[in-house]
Amino acid sequence: MTPNRSRGFDRHSLNELGMLSAVVESGSFVRAGEALGLTQSAVSRAIARLESRVGIRLFHRTARAIALTDEGRRFYESVAPHLAAIAEATNEAGDASTRVRGRLRVNVDEGIAQFVLTPRLAPFLEQHPELSVELAIRDRMGDLVGEGFDVAIRFGIPEPSALKSRLLLRTRVITCASPAYLARHGQPRRPGDLEKHRCVLMRDPATGSHFGWEYIRDKKVVPVNVSGQLMVNGSGPLLAAVLGGQGIAQVLELYTRELVADGRLVQVLPEWAEETYPLHAYHHATRFMSAKVRAFLDFVVALTREDSPGEAPRARRTRREGPEGLP
Missing domain, CATH: 1.10.10.10 (Winged helix-like DNA-binding domain superfamily/Winged helix DNA-binding domain)
Structure with missing residues (x-):
């Protein structure tokens, strides 16, 4: 044409x-x-x-x-x-100050919605009474523009896109079990020991099977052939199963820090937890940013700064798959 x-x-x-x-x-x-x-x-x-x-x-x-x-x-x-x-x-014409209002649509994975955003959104919404927030849970980010989203908060390495991305934090991949499970089945001492344990698995939507497990220490990467009777496709069911003593699981430290601190979960193989997982915020790549998007991004940056009080061990490898690859 x-x-x-x-x-x-x-x-x-x-x-x-x-x-x-x-x-x-x-x-x-x-x-x-x-x-x-x-x-x-x-x-x-x-x-x-x-x-x-x-x-x-x-x-x-x-x-x-x-x-x-x-x-x-x-x-x-x-x-x-x-x-x-x-x-x-x-x-906003005629209004001397910028007002945060309207509907903000946010594309998120289940874990971020359940464990990070919704428990702590109340002060943000109280601060902006003219704003309504929709958290839409998606397995993948998909088409942010075509689906009408203003912002996305997603795990994984950004793919080439016209969108602007901002690294919020890196969280470690850790392995956890309940005290009751470990009392019955014993504590794994090395990655290979997990092959004799019941593991709660995360479904890979691309294959229908579960995602593989691997462990990293220094430059050494050890894949482990885990198995278990229970496979899930969400962070909530995974953590509920582990808390209920169903088995051992690979989880994100971001979601489990309090559970480990208060003793409801026990981290196993902590010396093999050098793998990290990046969390990014995405928005339209332009200097023309709406007030609601700017306010929400400021809120998320402050929130995730609270969730990363210390520097995690430097990873030798970073997972590329999205949040469906890990809880």
């Missing part, structure tokens, strides 16, 4: 970008038109004009559905934060 160079950016362009945002958020020309008070054909024509203006095809169209093209997704990732900033600036 050849761009029309004779037309620059004007108020019509802004209207067309607004329609683009409405189509992406609603998932169809019909619903976008209903939200904007326009007909489907009017929205379709506006999108066609925008495609001609920028010189790319924005959507794949079929009789039943539409979807952003790769070029369209990159374009929308670039303009969406600016549209949000324009909308917020319009809403």
Whole structure:
């Protein structure tokens, strides 16, 4: 498609970008038109004009559905934060101070939602009474823009993306069991001993089997062929099973620090716990950041600083899989 160079950016362009945002958020020309008070054909024509203006095809169209093209997704990732900033600036006109308000959608894994955010969100919400927060639990981050998320808090190494990422902390991978289990079955003294124990396993969604275990000390990496009768796919069930004496599990220190400190769980093989797991915050890569996103990121940074009082041992290896790979 050849761009029309004779037309620059004007108020019509802004209207067309607004329609683009409405189509992406609603998932169809019909619903976008209903939200904007326009007909489907009017929205379709506006999108066609925008495609001609920028010189790319924005959507794949079929009789039943539409979807952003790769070029369209990159374009929308670039303009969406600016549209949000324009909308917020319009809403905040005449207000001398920046107000944190509206709905904030946060993409998180189950463990972060259950053990880190929800128990400590109350002061943040009290500080911003005009803000509502939606924590959406996802196995993977997926398409932050297409699914309408403002922020993501995810474990793992960031993949190449137009999103901005910020390292929040690194937490150790540790191995734990309940005192009752260890009293019945004994304390493992070396990684290979785990092959004789009941282990609570984490399901790998890619294979349907469980994720493998390995142990790291100095430069030595020891894989262990663990087994067990119970396999789960979430941090909550995993910790509940370990607390109930079902077996030994690999868990994140971030989730278990208090449980180990008060004796409800016992860390085994502590000298082999040199592996770490990074936690990142993701948001749209732009200097135009809405007040609600900025306020939430400040809150999360302060919160995770509390969760990392000391420097964990430097890892020889860092896990790449997402939170579905570990609790």
